[in-house]
Amino acid sequence: MRTWLILLAGLLLWTAHFFLLYGIGEFVGETTGPRILVILPNLAPAAASSPPRRR
Amino acid sequence: MKSETGFDPALYERFPTKEPRPEDEEERLYRPWARPKGWEYLTAVNNNYVGLYYLGTAFLFFLLAGVLALLMRVQLAAPLLEVLPQETYNQVFTMHGTVMMFLFAVPAVEAAGVLLLPQMLAARDLPFPRLSAYAFWIYLVGGLCFFASIFVGLAPDGGWFMYPPLTSRAFSPGINVDFWLLGIGFIEISAIAGAIEIIVGVLRTRAPGMTLDKMPIFAWAMLVFAVMIIIAFPSVILSTLLLEIERALNWPIFDASRGGDPLLWQHLFWFFGHPEVYIIFLPAAGMMSMIIPTVARTELVGYRMIVLAMLATGFLSFGVWAHHMFTVGMPAMTTGFFSAASMAVSVPAGIQVFSWIATYATGKPRFNVPGLFTMGSVIVFVTGGLTGVMLALVPFDWQAHDSYFIVAHLHYVLIGGMVFPLFAAFYYWIPMVSRRALSERLGKWVFALMFVGINVAFMPMHFAGLMGMPRRVYTYLPEHGWALPNLISTIGAFTFAAGVLLFLVDLARNFRPRPSGKAAGNVYGAGTLEWLPNGLYNTRSIPVVTSRDPLWDDPALADDVEQGRYFLPGSVTGLRETLVTSPIRAEPQYLQVLPGRSAWPFAAAIFTAGFFLALTVQAYAFSIASAVFALISMLRWLWETDRHVPVDEVDVGAGIKVPTNVTGPTSHGWWAMIILLIVIGMIFLMALFSLAFLWSNKADYWAAPPAMAAALPVLALNLAAVGLALGARRLLRTGQGWAIAALLAAALAASCGLFMENTLWRAAGFHPEASGQAGVTYALQALQIAVVAVGLLMALNCWARSLRGLVTMPANTSVDLAALFLAYVGAQGFIAALFPRLLGLG
Numbered sequence: 001m002r003t004w005l006i007l008l009a010g011l012l013l014w015t016a017h018f019f020l021l022y023g024i025g026e027f028v029g030e031t032t033g034p035r036i037l038v039i040l041p042n043l044a045p046a047a048a049s050s051p052p053r054r055r
Numbered sequence: 056m057k058s059e060t061g062f063d064p065a066l067y068e069r070f071p072t073k074e075p076r077p078e079d080e081e082e083r084l085y086r087p088w089a090r091p092k093g094w095e096y097l098t099a100v101n102n103n104y105v106g107l108y109y110l111g112t113a114f115l116f117f118l119l120a121g122v123l124a125l126l127m128r129v130q131l132a133a134p135l136l137e138v139l140p141q142e143t144y145n146q147v148f149t150m151h152g153t154v155m156m157f158l159f160a161v162p163a164v165e166a167a168g169v170l171l172l173p174q175m176l177a178a179r180d181l182p183f184p185r186l187s188a189y190a191f192w193i194y195l196v197g198g199l200c201f202f203a204s205i206f207v208g209l210a211p212d213g214g215w216f217m218y219p220p221l222t223s224r225a226f227s228p229g230i231n232v233d234f235w236l237l238g239i240g241f242i243e244i245s246a247i248a249g250a251i252e253i254i255v256g257v258l259r260t261r262a263p264g265m266t267l268d269k270m271p272i273f274a275w276a277m278l279v280f281a282v283m284i285i286i287a288f289p290s291v292i293l294s295t296l297l298l299e300i301e302r303a304l305n306w307p308i309f310d311a312s313r314g315g316d317p318l319l320w321q322h323l324f325w326f327f328g329h330p331e332v333y334i335i336f337l338p339a340a341g342m343m344s345m346i347i348p349t350v351a352r353t354e355l356v357g358y359r360m361i362v363l364a365m366l367a368t369g370f371l372s373f374g375v376w377a378h379h380m381f382t383v384g385m386p387a388m389t390t391g392f393f394s395a396a397s398m399a400v401s402v403p404a405g406i407q408v409f410s411w412i413a414t415y416a417t418g419k420p421r422f423n424v425p426g427l428f429t430m431g432s433v434i435v436f437v438t439g440g441l442t443g444v445m446l447a448l449v450p451f452d453w454q455a456h457d458s459y460f461i462v463a464h465l466h467y468v469l470i471g472g473m474v475f476p477l478f479a480a481f482y483y484w485i486p487m488v489s490r491r492a493l494s495e496r497l498g499k500w501v502f503a504l505m506f507v508g509i510n511v512a513f514m515p516m517h518f519a520g521l522m523g524m525p526r527r528v529y530t531y532l533p534e535h536g537w538a539l540p541n542l543i544s545t546i547g548a549f550t551f552a553a554g555v556l557l558f559l560v561d562l563a564r565n566f567r568p569r570p571s572g573k574a575a576g577n578v579y580g581a582g583t584l585e586w587l588p589n590g591l592y593n594t595r596s597i598p599v600v601t602s603r604d605p606l607w608d609d610p611a612l613a614d615d616v617e618q619g620r621y622f623l624p625g626s627v628t629g630l631r632e633t634l635v636t637s638p639i640r641a642e643p644q645y646l647q648v649l650p651g652r653s654a655w656p657f658a659a660a661i662f663t664a665g666f667f668l669a670l671t672v673q674a675y676a677f678s679i680a681s682a683v684f685a686l687i688s689m690l691r692w693l694w695e696t697d698r699h700v701p702v703d704e705v706d707v708g709a710g711i712k713v714p715t716n717v718t719g720p721t722s723h724g725w726w727a728m729i730i731l732l733i734v735i736g737m738i739f740l741m742a743l744f745s746l747a748f749l750w751s752n753k754a755d756y757w758a759a760p761p762a763m764a765a766a767l768p769v770l771a772l773n774l775a776a777v778g779l780a781l782g783a784r785r786l787l788r789t790g791q792g793w794a795i796a797a798l799l800a801a802a803l804a805a806s807c808g809l810f811m812e813n814t815l816w817r818a819a820g821f822h823p824e825a826s827g828q829a830g831v832t833y834a835l836q837a838l839q840i841a842v843v844a845v846g847l848l849m850a851l852n853c854w855a856r857s858l859r860g861l862v863t864m865p866a867n868t869s870v871d872l873a874a875l876f877l878a879y880v881g882a883q884g885f886i887a888a889l890f891p892r893l894l895g896l897g
Contacts, residue, residue, distance in 0.1 A: 004267075007363055007366070011370040014371075015373065025386050025389035026386070026389055026748075027747065029386070030387065030388050034388070
């Protein structure tokens with residue numbers, strides 16, 4: 001059950017992430033500020049999914 | 056083993072029971088489910104009948120839309136033909152697309168769900184059989200009337216996605232477009248009613264022990280399908296409503312010259328329209344995942360991966376709608392997101408395809424007709440999927456947009472992804488309801504003709520498209536060089552049609568009148584529960600499920616079930632009953648008494664269809680009368696439900712006792728209400744999006760809304776409505792008088808809030824005809840009027856029931872659900888007052 005919940009949470013996260021990006025593109029615009037705004041939510045999951053550093 | 060509800064799983068070991076069953080037990084079980092006679096067939100509500108009616112009607116629409124396709128192919132077989140005049144051709148292609156998508160594809164898979172799910176889950180029926188019957192009748196009556204419009208030249212002619220401004224009053228002054236906008240209305244109602252039934256059915260009526268991990272994959276597919284309908288259909292409900300309002304009342308919601316935006320329609324339509332493709336595909340994929348293991352005589356490879364892939368498809372499909380709009384000039388950054396998501400959605404589809412191939416590879420596949428159709432489906436669907444990935448690339452889409460390449464792509468996807476699996480399903484499951492299987496010999500011819508036909512018909516369209524042939528043209532010049540691919544396509548279309556015709560012959564041979572007898576049964580040797588011996592009440596007893604393929608793992612199961620050695624071997628109350636189980640582990644929770652045959656769902660459907668159709672032809676008096684009669688029929692139908700069962704606890708087999716009168720989050724009614732509120736909430740959310748979209752894109756036309764301070768009483772009244780409704784739920788536990796008074800007060804508070812809000816906007820000089828902003832704002836208020844009216848009716852219904860002594864405390868579903876609904880009404884009113892003002896602050 002825990003695995004399913006994690007997977008479901010991942011899908012929900014993707015959805016929130018996608019609509020956030022769409023919202024920025026649609027309602028905020030395409031200047032440098034919004035572009036940086038778009039990069040940030042993309043960096044967060046990328047950082048989270050990177051393999052743990054070895055000690 | 057852990058328990059979800061406190062139920063002790065050790066109790067399952069009491070089954071199968073050993074002691075002999077009482078002699079009259081089966082007779083008592085059969086009596087409430089007895090076969091209807093004569094006109095009573097109109098009042099049948101159980102899934103065996105409604106599912107078959109539904110499927111038959113959907114197939115009829117497939118044939119009708121197919122005939123329209125052949126007419127188009129004849130017209131395009133050679134340059135400059137005049138078989139169909141241009142105007143008629145416009146109506147024919149619009150009706151072909153609309154009927155295939157709305158009257159065939161969605162209802163067909165929903166029908167398969169209604170017919171198969173209770174059998175697969177070993178439930179006696181789905182939890183709201185009258186709702187299923189209503190959904191079917193409204194679809195049949197409305198669909199036939201809608202289709203008939205083509206015979207009088209009034210069929211819609213703006214294409215199946217009805218873009219304004221082409222479909223605005225200025226460019227489509229006739230009632231053709233109204234036929235589409237209002238005609239789609241009852242299809243939407245039908246689809247949503249079916250979806251609610253399927254979600255609650257799958258989550259709450261599974262056989263004990265059938266945990267989510269042991270659920271048949273088709274049930275998973277139907278669950279995702281139904282959830283997608285709940286999320287996607289509200290968008291098309293809102294868009295059709297807004298366009299009809301614009302046409303009828305001149306509110307300029309999509310009129311760019313008055314602060315509206317036609318692109319808003321495209322966003323709203325495709326937010327529904329693209330998930331619609333997956334709404335159609337997923338149940339068909341579920342069928343494939345059921346059929347392939349049986350054909351290959353092995354377990355499905357990657358069950359969990361397939362479930363995950365279906366869930367992922369459901370989520371990702373809501374992030375791809377704007378790939379239909381790459382050429383409209385969206386911001387480049389947004390276009391990039393949609394392009395990436397459109398490519399990503401092919402990954403979960405690919406997972407399913409590879410799982411099917413792996414299942415074939417690890418098993419011993421039989422090349423029977425269901426097997427051939429599944430193999431054909433994989434080939435055709437993958438071809439369509441690959442061109443889909445090509446179209447997800449923005450530069451390629453710019454070249455191919457609105458060309459015959461698109462027509463080829465979508466037909467490969469839809470025929471491979473839905474039609475072929477459906478034919479596989481016909482051949483596979485017909486022995487379950489008929490005395491024998493369909494003919495293998497004829498079936499192989501059917502497959503061959505259809506498989507060759509689709510490739511010959513649609514492969515050349517890729518080339519015609521790349522050669523520049525636009526879609527929806529009724530003819531072309533010889534010098535364009537499109538004659539040869541078109542002629543080949545026409546030959547292919549008729550080859551495909553010959554396959555369908557041969558299938559009809561086979562079907563007629565199978566179902567010809569003859570003495571009744573038992574169904575042919577498990578001719579393909581499948582492992583899932585729909586192949587248990589069944590009657591009108593489905594299985595004689597409800598088994599305990601311990602694996603995904605119970606018939607393979609326990610060869611004695613069918614006999615034990617038939618002998619009544621499991622749950623509910625008879626009827627405890629003498630009425631129709633089913634066992635309601637918990638959503639995750641399927642532990643027995645309570646006994647639901649199912650409503651029996653009734654003419655009221657039929658009457659309600661006739662009058663609902665009458666309301667929409669009369670509105671279309673502007674017969675307003677008749678329309679209002681139909682609405683009143685529809686309402687009376689619904690109230691009469693509801694009046695007969697939610698009756699107190701005199702016995703509080705019953706033995707459902709082997710001495711296991713469960714309650715009968717249940718309310719609150721445990722009850723199936725509560726689940727249905729929550730889903731309904733999600734539907735209404737989604738419609739409202741899309742309306743808020745519409746307002747925000749115009750605010751963002753039509754700033755020049757934006758006017759300052761009435762002051763926030765003036766709205767404080769409106770906000771307070773709506774909060775009071777929420778508080779009173781929630782209070783009513785609490786009071787329900789102590790006494791009925793105050794609970795019903797609180798409900799009526801909540802409805803009154805919400806009504807007053809709405810009236811004040813409307814007055815404020817009118818006093819501030821906002822007129823709905825003035826701008827897109829005003830139009831959408833008043834549309835928000837119209838939505839609020841609708842929910843307040845329903846809430847008020849529910850409160851009055853509870854009052855009337857209490858006067859007749861039908862409100863039995865503390866467990867009463869009618870009051871509980873009315874309270875839930877009115878709490879939502881207050882919350883929606885609050886946001887409807889707040890949001891338009893927040894947009895004015897920027």
